[in-house]
Amino acid sequence: MDNQIGKANLEIFAETLLQEAKLDNKIVVVTSDSRGSGKLVPFGQQLPYQLIEVGIAEQNLVGVCAGLSAAGKKVFGVSPSSFLTARSLEQIKNDVAYSNQPVVLVGISAGISYGQLGATHHSIHDFAVLRAINNMTIVSPADNFETAEVIKQSLNYDKPLFIRYGKKPTLNLHKKGQKFEIGKAIVVNQGDDIVLIATGETVQRAYLASQILKKGGLNSTVISMHTIKPFDKETFLEAVSNAKVLISLEEHSIYGGLGEMCASILSQEKISINFKILGIPDEYMINGSQSEVLDHYDMEPKKIAQLAKIMIDQ
Amino acid sequence: MDIKQLKTKSLEYRKTLLEIIYNSKAGHTAGGLSCIDILNVLYNDTLNITPDNFNLLNRNRFIQSKGHSVEALYTVLCDQGFFKRSDLDTLNKFNSHFIGHPTRKIFGIEHNTGALGHGLSVAVGMALAYKMDAKPFKVFTLLGDGELSEGSVWEACTTASKYRLNNLVVIIDRNNLQISGDTELINPIEPLDKKFEAFGFSVKKINGHDIASLKENFNANTMDENKPNLFIANTIKGKGISFMENIVSWHHRVPTKNEYKLAIDELEVEIDQNG
Numbered sequence: 001m002d003n004q005i006g007k008a009n010l011e012i013f014a015e016t017l018l019q020e021a022k023l024d025n026k027i028v029v030v031t032s033d034s035r036g037s038g039k040l041v042p043f044g045q046q047l048p049y050q051l052i053e054v055g056i057a058e059q060n061l062v063g064v065c066a067g068l069s070a071a072g073k074k075v076f077g078v079s080p081s082s083f084l085t086a087r088s089l090e091q092i093k094n095d096v097a098y099s100n101q102p103v104v105l106v107g108i109s110a111g112i113s114y115g116q117l118g119a120t121h122h123s124i125h126d127f128a129v130l131r132a133i134n135n136m137t138i139v140s141p142a143d144n145f146e147t148a149e150v151i152k153q154s155l156n157y158d159k160p161l162f163i164r165y166g167k168k169p170t171l172n173l174h175k176k177g178q179k180f181e182i183g184k185a186i187v188v189n190q191g192d193d194i195v196l197i198a199t200g201e202t203v204q205r206a207y208l209a210s211q212i213l214k215k216g217g218l219n220s221t222v223i224s225m226h227t228i229k230p231f232d233k234e235t236f237l238e239a240v241s242n243a244k245v246l247i248s249l250e251e252h253s254i255y256g257g258l259g260e261m262c263a264s265i266l267s268q269e270k271i272s273i274n275f276k277i278l279g280i281p282d283e284y285m286i287n288g289s290q291s292e293v294l295d296h297y298d299m300e301p302k303k304i305a306q307l308a309k310i311m312i313d314q
Numbered sequence: 315m316d317i318k319q320l321k322t323k324s325l326e327y328r329k330t331l332l333e334i335i336y337n338s339k340a341g342h343t344a345g346g347l348s349c350i351d352i353l354n355v356l357y358n359d360t361l362n363i364t365p366d367n368f369n370l371l372n373r374n375r376f377i378q379s380k381g382h383s384v385e386a387l388y389t390v391l392c393d394q395g396f397f398k399r400s401d402l403d404t405l406n407k408f409n410s411h412f413i414g415h416p417t418r419k420i421f422g423i424e425h426n427t428g429a430l431g432h433g434l435s436v437a438v439g440m441a442l443a444y445k446m447d448a449k450p451f452k453v454f455t456l457l458g459d460g461e462l463s464e465g466s467v468w469e470a471c472t473t474a475s476k477y478r479l480n481n482l483v484v485i486i487d488r489n490n491l492q493i494s495g496d497t498e499l500i501n502p503i504e505p506l507d508k509k510f511e512a513f514g515f516s517v518k519k520i521n522g523h524d525i526a527s528l529k530e531n532f533n534a535n536t537m538d539e540n541k542p543n544l545f546i547a548n549t550i551k552g553k554g555i556s557f558m559e560n561i562v563s564w565h566h567r568v569p570t571k572n573e574y575k576l577a578i579d580e581l582e583v584e585i586d587q588n589g
């Protein structure tokens with residue numbers, strides 16, 4: 001397959017939601033001065049009565065979303081993931097998750113998308129904190145297809161849902177006819193000895209690493225674990241059952257995210273495998289663009305491939 | 315329901331509230347007594363929220379943002395027929411849904427509250443939804459006064475004002491006490507009327523224990539049609555039981571056997587006098 005670059009998932013989200021909202025006036029978007037960064041300016045222009053602007057007030061945004069939802073609206077709360085999942089964590093926990101309102105919370109510019117803007121703007125904690133909240137589904141789509149699909153499926157999803165993505169164009173990873181289901185991981189390609197499991201925008205890095213490995217004669221499985229919770233244990237266990245090496249990648253702290261989820265399952269299932277977790281280490285993060293920082297923390301495709309080769313020889 | 319009947323309800327509700335707190339050995343006693351007259355008038359006169367219409371989308375709504383006064387809400391909902399009186403005997407017991415803060419596991423509870431400063435935003439969202447669809451329903455919410463230190467309350471006010479939510483009715487249970495003492499010593503919130511007026515509300519100070527006044531003020535016809543409405547209901551924490559009134563320790567104290575008996579005796583006398 002050619003490596004085709006798509007659009008930013010952010011744009012796909014906004015386009016998909018606008019299309020759907022034109023067909024269903026129950027769909028309401030709530031923004032916290034985030035319509036520009038959320039690519040929702042056209043939405044606001046075309047469907048002004050379906051967009052509620054609360055200003056820079058994320059706690060209020062989440063509470064208002066819960067109220068709109070309780071009164072029958074299909075609500076999308078859109079705000080930078082860093083603020084949405086830290087500042088409004090209690091509203092997410094109580095007013096959405098505990099109160100079981102099927103609000104869709106969309107964390108834009110997630111992970112380290114804001115690059116040089118620094119730690120205040122990064123959300124490398126969101127998987128960890130939301131995983132610990134009962135009744136939250138967490139989805140981190142890898143590419144345009146997964147983003148469009150999760151938005152469409154979210155319309156009929158009857159539970160609280162958090163979706164996060166970045167703002168850079170992503171590789172189109174999936175073949176035509178691929179199916180998408182919240183909670184069901186996608187095997188992007190299948191190989192023997194090596195499993196690369198990733199989520200969100202790190203899946204394309206795993207995919208590029210698998211291409212490098214293939215040139216070196218090593219076949220690898222690449223899993224897009226787009227749904228962090230509920231975790232698709234079945235697909236994961238099947239993939240690792242015969243593998244020798246497992247590497248997980250995430251644009252998130254190495255604590256509390258995809259890697260630790262894998263580690264937990266492996267240990268409780270008594271599966272022994274040479275395993276490495278890649279993510280943002282527990283340190284004052286180095287400054288740089290999203291791409292530079294991910295490269296720096298060993299998530300550059302060639303470094304992933306090198307690591308896999310070293311591990312397979314261990 | 316006429317004023318006399320409502321007054322009797324208030325006294326009976328106080329008895330039930332004390333009984334369930336006494337039996338379960340836990341609860342927020344005095345704050346429940348300060349807001350029970352408000353809840354009484356809302357559910358028996360204003361809201362028209364019933365077990366029959368509760369599962370409908372289109373109806374008035376009530377969110378108790380000061381969730382800790384849940385025993386007062388359970389008492390009133392039970393009387394409205396949302397659940398059996400015997401269900402309240404499970405209050406605070408292992409595996410009971412009747413816990414110390416409102417939860418939607420209980421039929422009749424609109425929204426899960428307990429952490430303060432949440433209810434107003436949710437009420438704003440509900441009121442927005444009704445306004446977007448031009449539906450004639452109102453959303454009422456009851457806040458404590460200590461709760462007003464939460465910044466999220468004021469965030470919600472800005473949205474209520476921006477969207478001119480004339481279908482939103484906020485009631486402040488202004489009993490002047492919070493868990494550590496006088497609200498104006500803990501973190502002053504006055505002048506409340508001027509603050510809420512500046513935030514775009516139509517504000518009215520009312521007596522939160524005067525049944526006739528509550529009934530009149532909660533009537534839709536007497537409210538401002540261009541702004542969100544807010545009532546500062548002046549109340550007495552522990553209202554109705556002489557030795558609990560304005561005593562900060564009754565925030566979540568449970569009466570002893572003797573205190574419980576004295577309290578019930580006081581209420582019985584009042585019930586007799588009310589005829």
